[in-house]
Amino acid sequence: MTGIQVRGLVKDFPVRDKGLFGPRGVKRAVDGLDLDIPRGRITGLLGLNGAGKTTTIKILATLLRPSAGTVTVDGLDSVADARAVRRRINLIAGGERMVYARMTGRENLWYFGQLYDVPKAELRTRIDELLDLVGLADAADTAVERYSRGMTQRLAIARGLINRPAHLLLDEPTLGLDAPIARDLRRVVAELAAAGTGVLLTSHYLTEVEELCGHVYVISGGRHLAQGSPAELKTATGSHRTVRVTVSNPDERTAAVAARFGATREPRPGGGETIVLRHPDDIAGPLAAAIVEAGGSIGGLEITEASLEDAILRLADGDAVVAAPEAGAEAVAAQ
Numbered sequence: 001m002t003g004i005q006v007r008g009l010v011k012d013f014p015v016r017d018k019g020l021f022g023p024r025g026v027k028r029a030v031d032g033l034d035l036d037i038p039r040g041r042i043t044g045l046l047g048l049n050g051a052g053k054t055t056t057i058k059i060l061a062t063l064l065r066p067s068a069g070t071v072t073v074d075g076l077d078s079v080a081d082a083r084a085v086r087r088r089i090n091l092i093a094g095g096e097r098m099v100y101a102r103m104t105g106r107e108n109l110w111y112f113g114q115l116y117d118v119p120k121a122e123l124r125t126r127i128d129e130l131l132d133l134v135g136l137a138d139a140a141d142t143a144v145e146r147y148s149r150g151m152t153q154r155l156a157i158a159r160g161l162i163n164r165p166a167h168l169l170l171d172e173p174t175l176g177l178d179a180p181i182a183r184d185l186r187r188v189v190a191e192l193a194a195a196g197t198g199v200l201l202t203s204h205y206l207t208e209v210e211e212l213c214g215h216v217y218v219i220s221g222g223r224h225l226a227q228g229s230p231a232e233l234k235t236a237t238g239s240h241r242t243v244r245v246t247v248s249n250p251d252e253r254t255a256a257v258a259a260r261f262g263a264t265r266e267p268r269p270g271g272g273e274t275i276v277l278r279h280p281d282d283i284a285g286p287l288a289a290a291i292v293e294a295g296g297s298i299g300g301l302e303i304t305e306a307s308l309e310d311a312i313l314r315l316a317d318g319d320a321v322v323a324a325p326e327a328g329a330e331a332v333a334a335q
């Protein structure tokens with residue numbers, strides 16, 4: 001069985017309710033999550049701040065132990081077989097650098113490569129390839145304490161790829177990166193997934209998630225809220241694309257076209273009106289053609305794509321209730 005399977009995952013943190021000497025309690029950060037993260041696909045994990053994303057990723061990376069539930073990685077149990085699991089996975093976390101400041105970039109990669117038992121002959125070429133990939137070839141022999149923030153982050157990305165992980169966990173990987181480096185990282189991640197790597201991605205940049213992820217889980221308060229492809233989530237939450245057609249000579253014939261398409265009409269302050277249609281499909285062309293055919297004169301046409309951000313906010317607000325489908329099944333919205 002390949003891929004990562006998460007079943008009934010729970011994580012409780014001990015907390016004190018009122019200051020240092022207050023009564024002990026527990027904070028349930030993850031509350032019964034089921035996730036399937038197959039090889040060869042980029043899976044997104046989304047939720048607002050405090051939803052439990054980082055805690056989940058740390059458990060998958062074996063940095064935290066689950067309080068209950070199981071995680072299996074290519075059939076290996078992530079607690080009982082933690083050593084073997086660690087060889088198969090790696091983590092790139094945008095907020096945490098996870099490299100040593102006193103060592104050079106090359107020394108860091110050498111050190112981490114040895115930790116992952118990468119054979120020495122392979123490691124040498126692998127380090128050069130990765131330094132090239134992240135644009136650090138010229139700074140390879142400079143101590144990391146002299147790197148800029150962005151350079152340190154790029155080294156952390158190279159560190160995350162040093163063992164050619166079968167599964168890559170990415171927690172806000174492009175946080176603070178310059179646009180060209182972020183774009184290169186997205187390209188590399190897409191190529192790795194196409195070549196069979198399993199990738200789990202959390203990111204606040206939802207355009208990045210939309211571009212990369214084939215399947216997205218949305219969580220809130222450590223619990224499952226919804227899942228599906230970005231397009232399914234948008235449809236399920238009613239986050240449609242909006243078409244606005246301004247008509248300078250509206251009359252009853254153009255009004256009839258608007259009614260036929262289920263569009264609304266808004267008067268324009270300077271005269272004329274705007275016909276507004278929210279729809280999941282790309283029907284701007286047929287709508288505009290029908291208006292012209294009815295004698296309408298079009299002054300402008302604007303299409304606003306539905307965004308994944310809109311869908312996630314609707315989900316988080318509880319505006320949309322999305323049934324939890326089995327993987328691959330259609331998500332269904334009930335407003």
Ligand SMILES: Nc1ncnc2c1ncn2[C@@H]1O[C@H](COP(=O)(O)OP(=O)(O)OP(=O)(O)O)[C@@H](O)[C@H]1O
Nearest residue numbers: 013015027029047048049050051052053054055056
């Ligand atoms: N060590 C800890 N002790 C107590 N509570 C914790 C601990 N780590 C996380 N939490 C709490 O668990 C919840 C989930 O936190 P987590 O960092 O996993 O969320 P997140 O979805 O990654 O949020 P963000 O988007 O802000 O990074 C939060 O309420 C957080 O305060």
